[in-house]
Amino acid sequence: MSTYRIQGATGEWEVVIGLEVHAQVTSNSKLFSGASTAFGAEPNCNVSLVDAAMPGMLPVPNRECIRQAVRTGMAIEAQINKYSRFDRKNYFYADLPQGYQISQLYHPIVGEGALTIDADEKAGIPEDKVIGIERIHVEQDAGKLMHDQHPTMSYVDLNRCGVALMEIVSRPDMRSPAEAGAYVRKLRTILRYVGSCDGNMEEGSMRADVNVSVRRPGEEFGTRTETKNVNSVRFVMQTIEHEANRQVDVLESGGKIVQETRLFDPNTGTTRSMRSKEDAHDYRYFPDPDLLPLELDDSFLDECRTSLPELPDAKRARYTGELGLSDYNARELTAEVETFARFETLLAATATALGKAEKDVATQVANWALSIAPGVLKALGDEANPANSTAEAQASILKMQDAGEISGGQAKEIYEIVLKTGREPGEIAETEGLKQVSDTGAIEEAIDAIIAANADKVAEYRGGKDKLFGFFVGQTMKAMQGKANPAVVNQILKDKLG
């Protein structure tokens, strides 16, 4: 249970939040036309006759977009509707050439599902929480108006027009800005795992309409407002924070909340009214007569299901369960696709190199991947060429370390050189003298000299002053210029000191 409350003048208020996330479907071409979806092209270069709504043009559904929506639905364990239909949402605007958006009002492709946001004490989420998802439907994006190209006119760029979006509609299940933030992040992670949306909020691939209302804890839902097109996790949280406080102020000063559409201003972190319910468009939804209902067959659904990757929750459970990683490591490694992908590649390479099971090297690899390697990379800054950081090179470093041939410090030094030069780790160890000496002869020689030179300390040690063992280790390492294998040094010292 969230304990997040707005402290009003008249008491506590609870915030109720629902999110409609618009996620741009990853596909090469648009939802109903063959035009490219590439981001950043010159204006009006990715526009087909269909996108420009030329007379007599007809939409043809892009199978890949449908597939991605279905896979996304499966990833949130939602009901997949084998029968769905496209409807037209009618309104006039210059970025909407058809005069209607093709969407799915009455029969969405994905029904009821859910996702779990993870407990986060610091953020006021004491335990995992399931957030209901009402539906996912597929629809066309609109074009873009450019108001800064001409003093008196606006220009229209239709590149984005007709690109497929998934609208993912949550239940009003969130109770704090932190929960909403966690929901958007988790959703983005799932979309990225599935590969159905790149989740890039800066480029507008993901944006949220934020529905907020307030109520006295435990009472009926209040009237909600909807803030449109919020395009970062931080802004979603700011929107809720501001909007909830604004609503409390209105209510406590005797006012009423009007159901309305609002806009978020990122410069001030506040929201302002865009239009009220009375001015709301009448979209005149009706089934698009240019399109037949979508009927999905079992083989299509099977392909969608089998093509799903391991999803974040399952992966995390496997990392802690099978691989024996800590909760922290598992969470960090599974947060992003790139992270776990790199980890799993390195894990496989290391296990192979060492001839051990993955679970036996997982913790070593996780520590390397999460803290050691990033530390070296960061310290090097621009000197590093991350492309040199192959799984093969890293596995070879970890193997040398595991075999006691190099120390932890040497591993970092070798990795540094790898990053700078792309040279082979084994060769670096040899050439640069970055190897531990495990040769007992050399170590014994050094230790004998140290014992001979420190007869007093030897006597004290033998007399019971155990702490002096560290002194002998230090002396030995110094004599060996830090290249002695600590395990071997310890063993010989113990033998000789008795």
Next chain:
Amino acid sequence: MTELTNLGVKEIRDGVAGGDFTAREVAESFNAAVAAAAELNAFIVTTPDHALAAADAVDAKRAKGDDLGKMGGVPIGMKDLFATQGVQTTAASHILEGFKPQYESTVSQNLWDAGAGMLGKLNLDQFAMGSSNETSYFGNVSSPWRKAGTNAAMSPGGSSGGSSAAVAARIVPAATGTDTGGSIRQPAAFTGICGIKPTYGRCSRWGVVAFASSLDQAGPMARSVEDCAIMLEAMAGFDPKDSTSLDMPVPAWEAGLNADLKGKKVGIPREYRMDGTDQEILDSWERGKEWLRDAGAEIVDVSLPHTKYALPAYYIVAPAEASSNLARYDGVRYGLRELPDGAGLQDMYAETREAGFGDEVKRRIIIGTYVLSAGFYDAYYNQAQKVRTLVARDFNEAFAQCDVILAPTTPTASFPLGENSDDPLAMYLNDVFAVPASLAGLPAMSVPGMLNSDGLPLGLQLVGRPFDEQGVLNAGLAIQQRAGFTAQPEKWW
């Protein structure tokens, strides 16, 4: 030598193939006939060069011994609802005046690929909305027919009125039409020619300016059943660019023509006997029954109980779709733009659409917008869709008892231009017999039956099962052979 412009599709195709005349001679004859018939106002633009180029290509193929195609050497008229690359395409509306598409509609491309050439773009009711060809921005089309003893200009029917007038006047051997609620069949009936609307989905809608997407269907208009069969074969076919296109092979309708109806049952729907139907129309219906019986068919009574709801349902569904389909004509990207000084976006929309659309188009946009509005959607649009389902079910049940249905095409013969133009409801009633087959997506054809006492043609309508264009064409052929309809309008233009 016979007057080439008296020849139909089959005769021209066979004559060109057989070397009786060249395709160029044919094209030149029709180009001249078109040029001499400006008074009919059947064309919005003429394209004599297109016709000649296509003819020359056919003649060249013949010289090489290549296949000339299903329509090899036949010049046709193209209803100006089909997008034709580089040739103005207007839907008879001011809002698209001057619009030259960069693309060719699938149906017109299919025809060119089959060896046909284009004589010009035919006039029509604006956006195919109308039953008399009086709503065109480019003026009324006059039927070549006149009421005996008068000189009043008569309606060629609509919306494919330019097509029907041109075919009847023999300035084209055949023309494309489109039928949303009777727009091929009613004008065919008014002008004494044949026209078939195939099963919904047979002809691609890609590149056809949309009126009501779930009803729009292209088809041929010509002077004989055989010519319709030939041309429909050339027009039809699966098109992946149209999601509602039928993914079925195109049957060999011409080769399958057979007027022997032994073993076939012809249904007579009792609900089509409506008050206000002209007695001569009812008489022609009786004649039609006799002809089909003579061809070997058994005549059976059938019932289509929801017939009376079909027209009101049609006038909800079609305007609803039209109101949305026509939203794209907004002055932003192509066509007319009215931008008064200081006008904003909303003003531009209003001014452009005010100036660009005719009254009938505006009327239907307003009706359509209304029936889709919040609070009215269930009462109108949803209700109309239910009626549509019931109308389709009526046909389904009737076709359990018969193979093809015979009915009048229209409740009256052609009327003088201007007679119904102040009364939209009277005008809408003209499609009362045509609309049910449209709502059900069924193949339906009008063939000429006889002349009435005013010397005006009357049409008979045949409606078939889904995909059974052959059954419709065969029954049409049986009537054609017995009706002996050879009347021609007296040339006054």
